[in-house]
Amino acid sequence: MTQRTSVHSEEFTDWLASLRAWAAKSPDQNTAWREAAAQGLLSLAVSETAGGAYVGYEGACLALEALAEESGLSGLPFSMAAQMWACQEPILEFGDPAQHDRYLKPLLAGTAVGAFAATEYDSGSDLLSLSTRADQDRDGRWRLNGAKTFVTNGPTADVFLILARTAEGSALSGLSAFLVPRQTPGLRLGRVIDKSGLAGAELGSLTLDDCTVSYANRLGSTGGGFAVLMHAMRYERAFILAPTLGLMARALRQAFNHVRARSQFGRPLSSYDTVRQRLVRMHLSLTSARELLHATARQADARSLDHHRSSLTKLHVSTEFNRFCQELPDVYGGYALLPETGAMALVADAVASRYYSGTSDMQTKIIAEGLGL
Ligand SMILES: Cc1cc2nc3c(=O)[nH]c(=O)nc-3n(C[C@H](O)[C@H](O)[C@H](O)COP(=O)(O)OP(=O)(O)OC[C@H]3O[C@@H](n4cnc5c(N)ncnc54)[C@H](O)[C@@H]3O)c2cc1C
Numbered sequence: 001m002t003q004r005t006s007v008h009s010e011e012f013t014d015w016l017a018s019l020r021a022w023a024a025k026s027p028d029q030n031t032a033w034r035e036a037a038a039q040g041l042l043s044l045a046v047s048e049t050a051g052g053a054y055v056g057y058e059g060a061c062l063a064l065e066a067l068a069e070e071s072g073l074s075g076l077p078f079s080m081a082a083q084m085w086a087c088q089e090p091i092l093e094f095g096d097p098a099q100h101d102r103y104l105k106p107l108l109a110g111t112a113v114g115a116f117a118a119t120e121y122d123s124g125s126d127l128l129s130l131s132t133r134a135d136q137d138r139d140g141r142w143r144l145n146g147a148k149t150f151v152t153n154g155p156t157a158d159v160f161l162i163l164a165r166t167a168e169g170s171a172l173s174g175l176s177a178f179l180v181p182r183q184t185p186g187l188r189l190g191r192v193i194d195k196s197g198l199a200g201a202e203l204g205s206l207t208l209d210d211c212t213v214s215y216a217n218r219l220g221s222t223g224g225g226f227a228v229l230m231h232a233m234r235y236e237r238a239f240i241l242a243p244t245l246g247l248m249a250r251a252l253r254q255a256f257n258h259v260r261a262r263s264q265f266g267r268p269l270s271s272y273d274t275v276r277q278r279l280v281r282m283h284l285s286l287t288s289a290r291e292l293l294h295a296t297a298r299q300a301d302a303r304s305l306d307h308h309r310s311s312l313t314k315l316h317v318s319t320e321f322n323r324f325c326q327e328l329p330d331v332y333g334g335y336a337l338l339p340e341t342g343a344m345a346l347v348a349d350a351v352a353s354r355y356y357s358g359t360s361d362m363q364t365k366i367i368a369e370g371l372g373l
Helices: 010-023 029-038 057-071 075-094 097-109 225-239 242-261 273-301 307-337 343-353 360-370
Strands: 114-117 133-136 142-152 159-165 175-181 187-192 203-213
Touching (some): 010 029, 029 075, 029 097, 057 075, 057 273, 075 114, 075 159, 075 225, 075 242, 114 142, 142 159, 142 175, 159 225, 175 203, 225 307, 242 307, 242 343, 307 343
Antiparallel strands (some): 133 159, 142 203, 159 175, 187 203
């Protein structure tokens, strides 16, 4: 796609169908990132001038959803979404042309992987209290010291968007953002974090020990880190759960097949009202989550996405995902415990969705403040 293309255009519809066909062939986890990127998935929400396909946010969400639904992979689309919203999006907004060339273009092409590193051991929900420091030397270079954790793509990333403190006092002016390549001396990657859920998505930690980068590696202005963080969160909270819609659609399809195929007391499970009502509730959760997320994507395409709306979307979609996953194991009874149903893996994904990009408690707090409470 070479020019701004509507999600309703024949061109995009054909592109999405071919992405679905590829994803349904169970792509190998090791090569799938590059292959999906080569098809243009990572660049859908990026303007042509910055090297993207410019289909927009709704198109990007439809693609992430399709990838998850057809492949059944949860970690891969989550990792891609984390890069798209928390790494690419701020570079697109705050990066200068040289940073676009050096960092954004390889990310879009899938030849480099990006990660967003803000969280620290002592600064989770209370992120603005982070203690990683960046001090400027006389020659203008920045020296970073500190440690980050829970970094999605951390173990494989080629470039890290790191948030650090550059001045004491208010986080509104005391934080700055830096683009730090993986090979920078003083950057040390920790072990892969062992976790439940989001299979295939790798989380890691890192330490910065006099990790020195040039003046040109600062993203945005000195003291502009809060704006970078807010920009990343505005898009991440709105769209990080796009793949989840595909996973729910896939799980619902499998649940339908199961209740039609399995009989108890001489009748298919699908003939029992309690079972039918359960599937209707799951369908309702998926439908309302999808409606809100897509409407939010259209707002972003119209350049009118605000923080209130992003938090509302994150909270609603993760809540419906959790409701859906409360019902899912009961569709299968004891068979839910067998890995082939995928039910328990999705339950773990649903639990995780309440925490990343800010917990449900924090989204509630932001929404309440937005309502003037
Ligand atoms: C899968 C996954 C991927 C992630 N990827 C990234 C990443 O790429 N980059 C990155 O920087 N971070 C990442 N994170 C970190 C994530 O942003 C944090 O986990 C999140 O912000 C919550 O912080 P915490 O886990 O330290 O929980 P805590 O802040 O310790 O919170 C624990 C509990 O206390 C509640 N709580 C805390 N403070 C309050 C309060 N004031 N009022 C009411 N309740 C409160 C919370 O809601 C939560 O329920 C990731 C996390 C996960 C799970």
